[in-house]
Amino acid sequence: MEITRTNITYQKIRSKISPRLALAAGLVALFVAVPLIYIFVRAITAEPEAWTRLFQERIWKLFANTLGLVLAVTAGAMLTGVTMAFLTERTDLPGAKIFRWMLAMPLAIPAYIGGIVHLALLRPRGGVIPKLLEDIFGQPVFTPSPLGFGGAAFILTLFMFPYVYLLSGAAFRTLHASLEEASRVFGRTPLQTLFQVTLPALRPGLTAGALLVALDILAEYGTVALLRYETFSSAIFVQLSGRYDRSAASVLSGILVVLAIGILWSELRLQGRARFTQMESNWRPAPLMMLGKWRIPAFLLVLGVVSASLLLPVGVLLVWSIQASLDPDTMRTLFSTGSQGFGNYIWNSLWSSSMAAFIAVVLSLPVGLLSVRYPNQVTKFISRLCQVGYAIPGVVIALSLVLLVNRFLPFLYATPFVVVIAFVLRHMPQAVRASESALNQLSPSLEEASRVMGRTSFQTLFQVTLPLILPGLLAGGSLVFLTSLKELPATLLLRPAGFDTLAVRVWVWAGEGFYFQAAPAALLLVLVSALPLSFLLRREQIFK
Amino acid sequence: MQTSKKLFILLFLMALSVSACGGAATEPVGEEQATEAAPSTEVSSEAEVSGDLVIYSGRSEPLIQPVLDAFKAKYPNVNILLKAGSNSELANALIEEKANPQADVFITTELLTVQSLTSEGVFQSYAPAGVENIPAEFVGEGNAWTGLTKRARVIIYNKDLVAEDEAPASIFDLTDSKWQGQIAAAGSTNGGMQAQVAAMQQLLGDEATEEWLNGLIANDVTFFGGHTDVRKAVGAGEFKIGLVNHYYYHLQLAEGSNVGVIYPDQGEGQVGLFTNATAAAVVNGSKNPAAAQAFLDFLISEEGQKLFAEQNYEYPLLAGVPIKEGVQPLDNFRLADVDVVKAAANFDVMFDLIERVGLP
Numbered sequence: 001m002e003i004t005r006t007n008i009t010y011q012k013i014r015s016k017i018s019p020r021l022a023l024a025a026g027l028v029a030l031f032v033a034v035p036l037i038y039i040f041v042r043a044i045t046a047e048p049e050a051w052t053r054l055f056q057e058r059i060w061k062l063f064a065n066t067l068g069l070v071l072a073v074t075a076g077a078m079l080t081g082v083t084m085a086f087l088t089e090r091t092d093l094p095g096a097k098i099f100r101w102m103l104a105m106p107l108a109i110p111a112y113i114g115g116i117v118h119l120a121l122l123r124p125r126g127g128v129i130p131k132l133l134e135d136i137f138g139q140p141v142f143t144p145s146p147l148g149f150g151g152a153a154f155i156l157t158l159f160m161f162p163y164v165y166l167l168s169g170a171a172f173r174t175l176h177a178s179l180e181e182a183s184r185v186f187g188r189t190p191l192q193t194l195f196q197v198t199l200p201a202l203r204p205g206l207t208a209g210a211l212l213v214a215l216d217i218l219a220e221y222g223t224v225a226l227l228r229y230e231t232f233s234s235a236i237f238v239q240l241s242g243r244y245d246r247s248a249a250s251v252l253s254g255i256l257v258v259l260a261i262g263i264l265w266s267e268l269r270l271q272g273r274a275r276f277t278q279m280e281s282n283w284r285p286a287p288l289m290m291l292g293k294w295r296i297p298a299f300l301l302v303l304g305v306v307s308a309s310l311l312l313p314v315g316v317l318l319v320w321s322i323q324a325s326l327d328p329d330t331m332r333t334l335f336s337t338g339s340q341g342f343g344n345y346i347w348n349s350l351w352s353s354s355m356a357a358f359i360a361v362v363l364s365l366p367v368g369l370l371s372v373r374y375p376n377q378v379t380k381f382i383s384r385l386c387q388v389g390y391a392i393p394g395v396v397i398a399l400s401l402v403l404l405v406n407r408f409l410p411f412l413y414a415t416p417f418v419v420v421i422a423f424v425l426r427h428m429p430q431a432v433r434a435s436e437s438a439l440n441q442l443s444p445s446l447e448e449a450s451r452v453m454g455r456t457s458f459q460t461l462f463q464v465t466l467p468l469i470l471p472g473l474l475a476g477g478s479l480v481f482l483t484s485l486k487e488l489p490a491t492l493l494l495r496p497a498g499f500d501t502l503a504v505r506v507w508v509w510a511g512e513g514f515y516f517q518a519a520p521a522a523l524l525l526v527l528v529s530a531l532p533l534s535f536l537l538r539r540e541q542i543f544k
Numbered sequence: 545m546q547t548s549k550k551l552f553i554l555l556f557l558m559a560l561s562v563s564a565c566g567g568a569a570t571e572p573v574g575e576e577q578a579t580e581a582a583p584s585t586e587v588s589s590e591a592e593v594s595g596d597l598v599i600y601s602g603r604s605e606p607l608i609q610p611v612l613d614a615f616k617a618k619y620p621n622v623n624i625l626l627k628a629g630s631n632s633e634l635a636n637a638l639i640e641e642k643a644n645p646q647a648d649v650f651i652t653t654e655l656l657t658v659q660s661l662t663s664e665g666v667f668q669s670y671a672p673a674g675v676e677n678i679p680a681e682f683v684g685e686g687n688a689w690t691g692l693t694k695r696a697r698v699i700i701y702n703k704d705l706v707a708e709d710e711a712p713a714s715i716f717d718l719t720d721s722k723w724q725g726q727i728a729a730a731g732s733t734n735g736g737m738q739a740q741v742a743a744m745q746q747l748l749g750d751e752a753t754e755e756w757l758n759g760l761i762a763n764d765v766t767f768f769g770g771h772t773d774v775r776k777a778v779g780a781g782e783f784k785i786g787l788v789n790h791y792y793y794h795l796q797l798a799e800g801s802n803v804g805v806i807y808p809d810q811g812e813g814q815v816g817l818f819t820n821a822t823a824a825a826v827v828n829g830s831k832n833p834a835a836a837q838a839f840l841d842f843l844i845s846e847e848g849q850k851l852f853a854e855q856n857y858e859y860p861l862l863a864g865v866p867i868k869e870g871v872q873p874l875d876n877f878r879l880a881d882v883d884v885v886k887a888a889a890n891f892d893v894m895f896d897l898i899e900r901v902g903l904p
Contacts, residue, residue, distance in 0.1 A: 058899065126782035228767070228904060241633030241733050243895040246640075402640060410644040497598040497647065498625030508628065512604055513772040 017374045018457060024366035029382045031363070032389055032425060035400035036257065042403065043254025046247035054251055058235065062252070066231040066259070069152060069224070070217045076157035077213045078206060081164025082199070084305060087298055089172040091289045099302050100169070104162050104537055106309040108529035110486040110503065111159040112222025113522045115146070116510045117313045118155055119226065122146045152229040158309040160216060164209035171205035172198075177287065190289070211267040218260050219393035221489040222507060232256040236395050237489065246403065253396040260391030314526065320519030327516070345521065349501040349528070352416055353484035356423030357477040360431035363424065364476065368435030369465075373444060383436065387429035394490035397422050401494060414496040422490040423480070430479040438472020439465075475539055478532035485529050502528075594621035597835040600638065602631035602652040602735055603822065604770060610855045615842050622835050631657045631735035638666045638827065645829030648836040654739035654820045655682075655691070659888030662688040667825040668833075672840040677863045681884075682821055689825035692843055693858035695789040696874065697740055697818040699806040700775060700796065705784045706804075714809045715818075718787065719759025728774045729760065729787040731767035732903040736789055739820050741903075742894040743882040747815055750897060757901045767904040779803055789820075794857035794871065807877050816880035821861065 084103050088096045106114070121128045124145045133141040145151055179201060183193040199206075221233045230238075232252055239249040291298050364386070371383035389397070401422055406413045442465065450460040466473075488503050495504060502525040509518035601608050605628040612624050627634070631652045638650060638661060650667070652658050661667060662684055671687040682691025699718075701711045712718060718727055730737045744753040768774050771788045778786040779801030786792075793805040809815045824843050826836045842848045849860035857868050867873060 053896075053899075061902075123782070126777055126780045225769075230904070238733055240636060241630045243632070243892060246636075406640055406644055413644055414641070414646040492629075495627070496625075497600065497627035498596075508605060511769055512606060513770070513776050514606065 017370070017379075020457075021366055021370055025370040025379070025382050028363045028367050029385045032386050032428060035397060035404060035425060036388065036392065038404050039250060039253050039257065039396060039400040042247070042250035042400075046251050050245070050247040050251055054248055059252075059255065062230065062232050062235050065149075065229065066218065066233075066256075068149065069156070069229065069231060070214050070263075072149075072153040073156045073160055073217050074210050074214045076153060077161040077164045078210055080157060080161040080305060081166075081209060082168050082202070082206070084161070084165050084302060085169035085172050086194075087302055089169055091291050091298065092295070093291065093302065094295060094299050095302075099306060101537065102306045102310055103165050103302070105530065105533065106159050106313075107162045107166075108482075108526050108533045109159060109310070109313055110222065110488070110525065110529075111156055111220065112226055112488065113317075113506060113526070114159045114309065114313045115155045115223045115226045116506075116515065116518065116522070117316045118146050118151075118158075118308075120515060121312070121316070122151075147227050148229055152224055152227045155227065156217060156220065156223055158305075160213045161305075161309075163212045163216075164206065167205040167209040168202050171202040175201060207267055211263065214263050215260060215391050218256065218263070218391070219395075219489075221393070221395055226510075232259070233393050233395050233489070236393075236399065240395075240399065240493065246399070249399055253399055256396060257392060260393070261388065264388065264391045314523070317519045317523040317526065320516050321523050324516040324519055342521075345500050345502050345505050346524065346528075348416070348499055349485055349503070349525070352420050352423065352501065353481045356420050356427065356484045357431075357481040359420065360424045360428045360480045361435070361473050361477045364428060364431035364435040365473075367432055368439050369461075372436055372439040383432060386432045389425045389427070390429040392426065394422065394426055394487055395493065397425050398490040398493035401425075401490075416496060416499050419491055419494045419499070422494055423484040423487060426487065426490065427480040427483050430483065431473075431476040434472055434476025434479065435469070438469035438476075441472070442468050471539070475536060478536050482529055482532045482536075485525065593619050593835050593838045595832045595835060596623045596625055597649065597832055597839060598625045598647045599627070599649045599651065599839070600634040600647045600827075601626060601628045602634055602650075602657065604628060604772070606772075607856055608651065611843070611848060611851050614847065614851055615839060618842065619835070619838060622838075630733050632733075632738070635661055639664055642666060642828075645827055645831070647827045648830040648832050649824060649839055650827055651692075651822065651824045653735045653822050655823055655884045656739050656742055656888045656891055657735065658684060658689040658823045658825055659884055660891050661825075663888075666828055668828045668830070670826045670833075670837055670840060672837070672844050674841070674844055674862065678844060678861045679863075682823070682861050684823070684825070689823045690840060690844060691861050692822045692824055693849070693852045693856075693860055694819055694821045694874065695736075695791060695858055696807060696877070697736065697820070698788060698790045698793060699808050700778050700786045700788050700793045701804050701806065702778050702781050702784055703802040703804045705781060708804060711804065711806050712785065712808070713806060713811065714814055715787065716756065716759075716809075718765070718785070719756060719763050721763060723763060723785060725764040725766075726784040727760070727763065727765045727786065728777050728783040729765050729767055730771050730774060731769060732898045734770060736771065736820065738894060738898070739887075740818050741898060742887045742891060743818055743820075743880065744815075745890065745894060745897065746882055746887045747880055750893070754897060754901060757897070757903055761901065761903070775803075790871070791857035794868075805872075807872065809880070810878055816878045817874075818880045818882070819874065822858075 084099075087093045088100045088103065093099065119127070122130070122143060122145065124130060124143070124147070127143070127146075130141065130143045133143065144154075146155060175198065180193050180197055183197040184190070188196060218231075219233060220231070221237060224231050225234045225237065232255065236249050236252045236256070239252060240246070367383055367386050371379040401418055405418055412418055446468070447460050447464055450464045451457070455463065485501075486503060488507055491501055491504050492507065495501070500508075502521045505521045506518045506525060509515075509521070599612070605626065608626070608628070612626065616622065616624055627647075629637075631654065634650065635652075635657050638645075638647060641647070642665070650658070650661070658667075667684075667688045669687045670690075672690055675683060675687065675690055678691055682694075684690070697715075699712055699715070712720070712723070717723070718729075732738070741753060741757070744756065748756075766777075766783065768777070771786075771792045774783075774786040774788050775792040775796040777783050779796040779799060790805065790807075793803060796803050807817050809817060824840055826833065826840060830836045844862055846862065846865060849862040849865040852858045853860045853865055853868050857871050859867055859871070859874055
């Protein structure tokens, strides 16, 4: 990612930390930490019977299932992501420019929506493709099943690899030509250079991408439930809709949280050791590799990935939506099913996600200011704490909020605000990281000048700092908006009656087997997500 | 040139497969706005009932929607807020919310959940108008809940793939290896399936039930989240046989599939047909009891019961409301004799069993 950052000048530790700022950041950290601590307490204080029952029967299988999927998808996403980034950034692949954009777009498609489409296409016996093949060949032809471990790993890889692709693509672009040239001069073949020099230099970007993927898989509910592969997340959901006892769900959540923090911690260790420095001066891009006779296979490979992860899902949703709109019965259900109309779902999705984005950005400010302007162990810890939310699956946050809010803030219970709070808790890390990186790029001397000129710290914040870091904050907000829009498990558990979002509608309709009704909502969800995503991609200069 | 040609072929293939995702499939929903029944003996006049009515429904949304629409047409001032989910998910929410009630009405697809929630004190007693015409065994003690409709657990089969005399006549035939990989059923989160397991535990004991469940799993039965998937998969010939509630057979038949139905276990010494009932109750602490009561009145009124019978092919509990033509009367069958109160008390044992065998 950012291989060069010399911000020695920004790291001047000023003598006094503003108590107001410290208080604000502390409160934010507390807000984030309370649900976590609560679920831990519930897990530990659960009846021993729940523990023994779970340990005897379920946990080991869930452990193996979950870790297996995390490893498989992370590996798959790394392989796909790096290959795609390499082909589009460093070779003379035909259509590289448009592919660069198309390979990032699957981020706008929630994996469970992709799963619904692939399931309809590939379902053993009943899917479109097996049937087509049967018609052509006159007998059943074996097709890979999208169900179970293999299917879940395949589909999640398809919709997760863009994380790795984006991060390694950025790294490929910024990597200095001289690094690889030196390697060649010392007698390494191009292939050796790739594996011994280029890829290791990409490590920071790759670990960041792998981390995102791994945590997302831990948190994933919709896809694994759809494809009937049991992980901790889906098991918690089943527990919540099973017996009248929350302790088993708390126990599973507690274990899942430990697992997630473990992954987060190992990433910190990995990131901490690797350092790659290159000089900003006389940077020039590495030359493109000529693919030669491999041009066509490479093109087909990229086209295949783009088709499976973007063109097919969007195309199928489009066809379904058209079919839905041609059928008056379906149309009527579409506009009246549930208790509210279609416009209502759109509005709910938009306002709850925007509100979450706004709150997350506002809350991330004191944390970012504190950790960037006064870096020390304590402020770093606060910043880290605010980022733990990413490692906590939506279903755990929802469970914790159900228990907490109902107990201590009953007036908030069953209001849409609880859904918004869950979005904020879950996606705050993106806002914190964006705020920190924006503040890092802003020299404190500007703020100091403002203070010298007699402005108060508040005036400085609003008149100097905020206007300057606004683009960075917007980027953070867009990320939170984008991910909140797609959020499923927390919304499912926390929504009050009558409050449905697009994501929930897609899930409910598809869950009932009504794919045509689900399609327009899914398509709309994808389109709405594509907007902030394009904004982010443009900002990251993906379209050049 | 070559590239563009290949690209063209690929795009063409893709277009082909996409356009093949056809097959219009929609639920019959609220066709005719139910004929206005004669004004019944409602206590509160229709205009007076107003405000938000929060309904937690374990019945899936498409199946309850026509009834909600008809109620709404009758009480235009009521704003219905629906939260549909699985029975036990909503039951959990109701228990969680006991001190801070959110829902006004709870609708469920089987009696065990309402029965156990009654013992948790979640409901308030209400005797809807006309409850005396509902069989007493389908009304909760102290009018805590009111039964709405009955349904039977049947076997649906695809007639193109299975001959009529070959179709399994007992649910225990589903563990026969000749059907290996050919059966679909609803999984452990489905209320209908949960209730059947609990009923079997009561009548046949834990061991036999466990053996049956293990047999299903060993026979590679595919477990879906709900019955709509099951009936569609059987209708499409993905599976030869499915275990569903009887009306899913009729819904699939109405979509034009060549499917047949077996009301199982009628032979000498066999357990009999498993049936269950849907029920509704007014939640304790309801913020809009007037609307909740009007809704329950409506559900067991002739108009409401007709909707269930006509739209969903269910067996109405209200005496005198006819079943839809083509639905086989339950009088023709020997029913499994399940004691709901006892089965509800052992709900936890059922969950233990489901977890033990690892029912998906």
